[in-house]
Amino acid sequence: MQTLNFQQLLRYQDQLIDGTLHTLLLTLVAALIGTAIGVAGAAAVRGGPRPVRWAIRGYVELIRNTPSLIQLFVVFFVLPGFGLRMGAFEAAAIALGLYFGAYCTEIVRAGLDAIPGSQVEAGQCLGLTRWQVFRHVVLPPALRSVYPAFTSQFVLLLLGTSLASQISAEELFHTGGFIETRTYRSFEVYAVICGIYFALVMIFKLLFAAVGHLAFRWPVRR
Amino acid sequence: MALVDIKNVTKSYGSIEVLKGVSLSIDEGEIVTIIGKSGSGKSTLLRCINALERIDGGEITVEGQPVRTDMPNLRGFRQRVGIVFQAFNLFPHMTVERNITLAPILNKRIAKAEGRALALDVLARVGLADKIDAYPAQLSGGQQQRVAIARCLAMGPQLMLFDEVTSALDPELVGEVLKVMEDMARQGMTMVLVTHEMGFARNVASKIVFMHQGRVWEEGPPADLFANPRTPELRSFIASAR
């Protein structure tokens, strides 16, 4: 039986760092796209005209009820047929952004629904515009109430970026495959990769706790 | 000309007619107290006055301008007609200062320092200047309601509406809120309030309006109305409210 040997992996340190950075970038870009979609989508589902509401509902259901891998393939292999050319990394960012956006729409909508209508009314009575009421009165407490759900979904997104390896986007999991073919040290390679994902998740959890602490300072009465 | 003129207003929710032809006029500086049984349409009438509810018939004017939910410059109108609710409706994620200055800063374009001065000024009028940096959750119900009143005052309203603003408070906190309202009355604010506080109605109001089944059943100065109720409905209401 072979003994464990991590020695060989040291030579691939640069690739591992590069893969990690790409995974981070992919996660953050997809999260940014998805969060923007989520806030706008949730607002539109509640207050938009009927066709827009239906379109968003359709999008959310479609994304949430089909495999993410196929969504990725559609963006990467099918969209170029309509003239949308893009690299693997861009395709992955878009596909994952759309994926995250569908879940975010549901999450943010739940948060908005939790804000009582009397808060909206109070804002209207002060002469605020609809947008001002949404932005200043409804959104902050709504985001607070769904922040835990949002951060869990973010972790799933981070781990889910590994799917992008299936279209050969350069990210951590893809880097793992590359090193494995060079070293034949499958177990060691994926142990290290796993460790890196784990560390990333932990770092984000700490970060989210800190951000939540800073962003949501107001006391709540139980 | 009356500040508020309500003429034959009707309002239904579905098939239930809640206001069945309400007429009422309110002069500047008047303190009008609306009393009546639960479900008689008091809140609905208040909400119609600041265009929170659409009326089905009749007309409401404020300073001669017809009040409608689709009126031009509805937002400007809302700034001139303040309303305070039973449940305070403060914004929990904002300090007292921010609650008060949000609308003036966003829409009257006042500077931040000016906003703080404004907040201090209106808070002084409700006796809470020391709470300017507190959050709503850190205040008692009575204090929260006084902040809600201050937030309204900061808009510089010509008319203030109060819907059972003491009903959600513990009995020992009712007095502090009523006192603030008495001060405002003394300073000449035009006020329309729905209340179950008969003592307040008797002592502070210039006019009492008794609503019953969606109509103004009786109205008049408190001394008259309480001493000589003309209808059996008001008589039994006064007896039960004692």
Ligand SMILES: Nc1ncnc2c1ncn2[C@@H]1O[C@H](COP(=O)(O)OP(=O)(O)OP(=O)(O)O)[C@@H](O)[C@H]1O
């Ligand atoms: N949004 C609504 N939809 C349907 N019915 C309503 C609505 N608001 C009020 N009503 C009905 O209208 C009637 C009058 O309600 P309103 O709140 O004006 O009474 P009120 O005199 O303020 O009573 P209370 O003293 O209990 O506050 C009631 O029968 C109530 O059930």
Ligand SMILES: [Mg+2]
């Ligand atoms: Mg009521």
